[in-house]
Each structure stands twice: as C-alpha cells, then as structure tokens.
Amino acid sequence: xxxxxxxxxxxxxxxxxxxxxxxxxxxxxxxxxxxxxxxxxxxxxxxxxxxxxxxxxxxxxxxxxxxxxxxxxxxxxxxxxxxxxxxxxxxxxxxxxxxxxxxxxxxxxxxxx
Amino acid sequence: xxxxxxxxxxxxxxxxxxxxxxxxxxxxxxxxxxxxxxxxxxxxxxxxxxxxxxxxxxxxxxxxxxxxxxxxxxxxxxxxxxxxxxxxxxxxxxxxxxxxxxxxxxxxxxxxx
Numbered sequence: 001x002x003x004x005x006x007x008x009x010x011x012x013x014x015x016x017x018x019x020x021x022x023x024x025x026x027x028x029x030x031x032x033x034x035x036x037x038x039x040x041x042x043x044x045x046x047x048x049x050x051x052x053x054x055x056x057x058x059x060x061x062x063x064x065x066x067x068x069x070x071x072x073x074x075x076x077x078x079x080x081x082x083x084x085x086x087x088x089x090x091x092x093x094x095x096x097x098x099x100x101x102x103x104x105x106x107x108x109x110x111x112x113x
Numbered sequence: 114x115x116x117x118x119x120x121x122x123x124x125x126x127x128x129x130x131x132x133x134x135x136x137x138x139x140x141x142x143x144x145x146x147x148x149x150x151x152x153x154x155x156x157x158x159x160x161x162x163x164x165x166x167x168x169x170x171x172x173x174x175x176x177x178x179x180x181x182x183x184x185x186x187x188x189x190x191x192x193x194x195x196x197x198x199x200x201x202x203x204x205x206x207x208x209x210x211x212x213x214x215x216x217x218x219x220x221x222x223x224x225x226x
Binding site: 040041042043045048056088090099100101102103104105106107109 | 143144146148153154155156157158161200202204213214216217218219221
C-alpha cells in the first residue's frame with residue numbers, strides 16, 4: 001500500500017458546525033502533515049506530527065485542532081470555521097529517517113458557508 | 114525567510130519541449146522536489162535532486178545547481194495531459210524544520226494542440 005487516503009473528498013459545513021477530516025497511511029511513515037491550499041496558491045504548512053507527537057504548529061488558529069491517534073492516522077478537527085477557511089486540505093506523509101519528499105493524499109475540498 | 118521563485122505561467126505546443134525554471138534562496142538545503150498538480154487534485158511527485166546535475170525519468174528531467182540556487186524541470190514530447198501546475202519545493206536542513214517543504218507559487222503550464 002503506497003497511498004495516503006483522505007476522507008471525505010468534499011465537505012460543506014456551516015460556521016457553527018463541528019467536523020473532522022481524516023487521513024490514513026499504511027506505509028510505515030512516521031511523519032505526517034496537514035497542508036492548506038487555496039486556489040492558484042502553493043500548499044501552506046499547518047501541522048507536522050513526528051512519531052505521533054506534534055512537532056510543528058504554524059501558528060494555526062485554534063479552530064483547527066489536529067490529532068494523531070496512532071502512527072497510521074491523522075485527524076483534523078474543525079470548529080467554528082470562517083468562509084475564508086474554504087480550501088483544499090492536503091494530508092501528506094514521509095519516512096522520518098531519510099526525507100525523500102511527501103506522499104500526498106488526494107485532499108479534502110472544504111467549503112464553509 | 115525562504116524564497117522559492119518560478120514563473121507563473123507558460124504555454125507550449127503538443128510534442129514540443131518546455132523548461133520550467135526555479136530559483137531558491139533558503140537557509141539550508143536538503144533537496145529539491147518537483148511536483149505536478151492538476152486542478153483540484155493533490156500534488157504528485159515528479160523528481161528529486163539533492164546533488165548537482167541532471168536526473169532523467171522518462172519524458173521528465175530535472176536539473177540542479179546548488180551553487181547557483183537553481184533548478185529546472187524539462188518536459189519533452191509534451192502531451193495535452195501535461196497541462197497542470199508544476200510546483201518547485203525545497204527541503205531545508207533537518208532539525209527544527211523536520212521534513213518541511215517550502216513551495217514555490219507553481220507554474221501553470223498549458224499545452225495547446
């Protein structure tokens with residue numbers, strides 16, 4: 001299995017809703033990432049988990065809450081989002097010992113209404 | 114800060130050759146990556162350079178000059194399906210920036226018949 005699986009593929013949520021994005025990989029990668037990408041912009045790093053511990057938080061607002069329950073799973077909990085948070089949310093993973101780039105998931109297209 | 118620069122747009126004809134340039138100024142260097150991204154989809158890995166020189170992979174080649182902070186992606190025998198955004202990304206030294214990639218803004222390539 002050489003894939004990173006993200007669910008759901010599309011999500012529409014209201015500003016008062018609570019939802020979660022899910023990311024799963026079974027490649028034994030020990031580093032996992034959340035990126036946010038707006039249209040025609042490059043991906044922007046949000047969070048990095050290394051060995052299931054939060055390693056980097058790029059000053060992301062608290063309405064985004066990451067969670068890494070185990071080495072294969074990464075969640076992003078969403079609460080009280082704003083319309084400007086609408087974007088493509090990408091999960092990625094990489095081997096920790098030698099960094100040869102990411103394997104990206106197919107992304108979740110989030111629309112906040 | 115980290116600066117990755119690449120042209121915003123390029124156009125080319127089917128069957129032609131196109132070269133997409135990328136220049137970078139980063140604090141530390143641990144490899145340069147090229148990703149292809151079709152609209153609304155996740156980036157897919159194309160190439161990785163860590164040493165100076167040319168890496169060839171089928172119709173795609175990537176070149177790196179670390180002393181000049183310069184890379185290019187060469188696409189040969191262009192096909193319509195090559196129309197996409199091409200992202201240049203740099204990995205800096207490990208440590209506090211574990212596995213982090215700094216992305217350029219992407220070059221939107223349009224291939225005409």
